Amino acid sequence: MTRQVDYLIIGGGPAGLQLAYLLQRDGRDCLTLESADRVGTFFELYPRHRKLLSINKRYTGYDDAEGKLRYDWNSLLCDDEQMSFTKYSEEYFADARDYARYLRDYAARFNLKIQFNTRVCRIEPLGGNGENGYRVLTECGQSLECRCLVVATGVWKPFLPDIPGIELTENYMDCSLDPDDFANQKVLIIGKGNSAFETANHLGHVTRVTHLCSPSPIKFAWQTHFFGHLRAVNNDFLDTYILKGQNSVLDAEIERIERDDDELVVTLRFSHAEGQRAVMAYDRVICCAGFRWDYSLFGGGCEPDLACECRLPAMTSGWESENLPNLFYAGTIMQIRDLKKTMSNVLHGFRFNVLCLSRIVQQRVDPNYEWPCERLPMDAEALADKLIRRVSTNAGLMHQPGFLCDVIVVDHKRQEVRYYDILPVEYVADSAFSENEQYYVVTMEYGEFKEDPFAEHREPDAAKAYQDAYLHPRLRRYSRGEYVDEHHISESLENDWRLDEHLGAKPLIRQMHFIGQADATQFQHTHRCELLKYLQAGLGIEDCSADSEVLPAHRSQG
Numbered sequence: 001m002t003r004q005v006d007y008l009i010i011g012g013g014p015a016g017l018q019l020a021y022l023l024q025r026d027g028r029d030c031l032t033l034e035s036a037d038r039v040g041t042f043f044e045l046y047p048r049h050r051k052l053l054s055i056n057k058r059y060t061g062y063d064d065a066e067g068k069l070r071y072d073w074n075s076l077l078c079d080d081e082q083m084s085f086t087k088y089s090e091e092y093f094a095d096a097r098d099y100a101r102y103l104r105d106y107a108a109r110f111n112l113k114i115q116f117n118t119r120v121c122r123i124e125p126l127g128g129n130g131e132n133g134y135r136v137l138t139e140c141g142q143s144l145e146c147r148c149l150v151v152a153t154g155v156w157k158p159f160l161p162d163i164p165g166i167e168l169t170e171n172y173m174d175c176s177l178d179p180d181d182f183a184n185q186k187v188l189i190i191g192k193g194n195s196a197f198e199t200a201n202h203l204g205h206v207t208r209v210t211h212l213c214s215p216s217p218i219k220f221a222w223q224t225h226f227f228g229h230l231r232a233v234n235n236d237f238l239d240t241y242i243l244k245g246q247n248s249v250l251d252a253e254i255e256r257i258e259r260d261d262d263e264l265v266v267t268l269r270f271s272h273a274e275g276q277r278a279v280m281a282y283d284r285v286i287c288c289a290g291f292r293w294d295y296s297l298f299g300g301g302c303e304p305d306l307a308c309e310c311r312l313p314a315m316t317s318g319w320e321s322e323n324l325p326n327l328f329y330a331g332t333i334m335q336i337r338d339l340k341k342t343m344s345n346v347l348h349g350f351r352f353n354v355l356c357l358s359r360i361v362q363q364r365v366d367p368n369y370e371w372p373c374e375r376l377p378m379d380a381e382a383l384a385d386k387l388i389r390r391v392s393t394n395a396g397l398m399h400q401p402g403f404l405c406d407v408i409v410v411d412h413k414r415q416e417v418r419y420y421d422i423l424p425v426e427y428v429a430d431s432a433f434s435e436n437e438q439y440y441v442v443t444m445e446y447g448e449f450k451e452d453p454f455a456e457h458r459e460p461d462a463a464k465a466y467q468d469a470y471l472h473p474r475l476r477r478y479s480r481g482e483y484v485d486e487h488h489i490s491e492s493l494e495n496d497w498r499l500d501e502h503l504g505a506k507p508l509i510r511q512m513h514f515i516g517q518a519d520a521t522q523f524q525h526t527h528r529c530e531l532l533k534y535l536q537a538g539l540g541i542e543d544c545s546a547d548s549e550v551l552p553a554h555r556s557q558g
Helices: 014-025 096-109 194-203 237-242 332-338 347-365 380-393 395-399 425-430 462-467 520-539
Strands: 002-010 030-033 051-055 093-095 120-125 134-138 143-151 186-190 209-214 247-260 263-270 277-282 284-287 327-329 374-377 404-411 416-424 439-445 472-479 482-488
Touching: 002 014, 002 134, 002 347, 014 030, 014 096, 014 347, 051 096, 093 096, 143 347, 186 194, 186 277, 194 209, 194 237, 237 247, 247 277, 263 284, 327 347, 332 347, 347 395, 347 404, 347 416, 374 380, 380 395, 380 404, 380 416, 380 439, 380 472, 380 520, 395 404, 395 416, 395 439, 404 425, 416 425, 425 439, 462 482, 462 520, 472 520, 482 520
Parallel strands: 002 030, 002 143, 143 327, 186 209, 186 284, 209 247
Antiparallel strands: 051 093, 120 134, 134 143, 247 263, 263 277, 374 416, 404 416, 404 439, 439 472, 472 482
């Protein structure tokens, strides 16, 4: 007997649970398959040294749940504030075991429909290449058919660089965690990401020498704003290199690894020394080169297209397989759309991607589905108030700078404005949103940093916000997909542009008075006045006989 569902999710990690919650909340026929007997088993193993890199900030100054999510990077989206991860740990960087417990409680609290102990062995298309959905076969002989398949299995297979002798190395996934096993040894760690530095910090007090090696220099998250680059919490090892503590960070390509008795001999070619080569001997070599996606489940002529050295699946701006319709992806594998730019690789970014994905897949299956929006009067004051509230509290815009956006469709025929929240910027351009006569795309983005982000010149004039380097809101106006103009709102120290009516001109979070400003009240209101002028000009320039609304349906199913 084949079981049929509308939406089938493979994987009971954070992304699978998030999508299952959103679809079940909307009354959809949804089932999640999980290979283990519980959810969240990934976090029972990783990170190997148990500390999460996602911050867990309990006190933020925000009263609303939406604002709190800006500094709570672990909680899944839901309508119950009791299911906040801040109630599970007081640690700023929490223990991964607490997060596994949180995920189990989340699934139970919302009675998510999860079939445990179900390992998928094969995925087959229905109707050619999947235009009619998919058949999923399990190891226990079960057959399930779905109209929409979402793969949320994460990246858990180690990525092994193409180096002769790589099989002689140990791997981050299963190397010993006992520092005594490395006492008085010379250790080479392949990679310069967070897992490599996490390992180096764990071993540095017992090894004789520790080297980290990859062809490219270190990239710091505080420079690039990409949280997959090296985080400050992991960079203690750098002191022991720069201050000559017998450790080194090498920019070099590893040409080969060979065994010589009890040692591993590694041949290197340095990246910044005119091709200079060296041969070094180590007691142990640990590969911390990251993970890749496992696509072995697919067969029957429905192998998905791959990208990024076959480490990730290729997908459209709506997270749909580029070559297999009705196959979508959720979780960290979504990062291929903003690779090494924003935060789709980690939970606090992709939870908002999944929110948008839940709407995309509902629209695909249900022809009557209406994309949620808030309708506002054709009034610049009301729109400015809405915009300022959104950019001052929303976490999705803040955590996915320039990647996720809000969309404002101006409908002169109905004399209304429709406000749509959280969409990928590229999806808006690829969808029927771009066919509207007039619409705005609202993002939060960084400007350009010249050199040192800790010594950046700041432009104090709110009317020159386009020069701001730090995170700040941007509004871009379009007409039928063509860019018209844009407006920047000056950066805020607290990322909050609201004014509390009861406190006059004081910002909501903290009072700020600029010494020497002739009229502090006027200064604090400048950003809103500039926004109003921009909106008033935009709302008044279009002909009221413009075409009727274009529904935000995706143009292509492929």
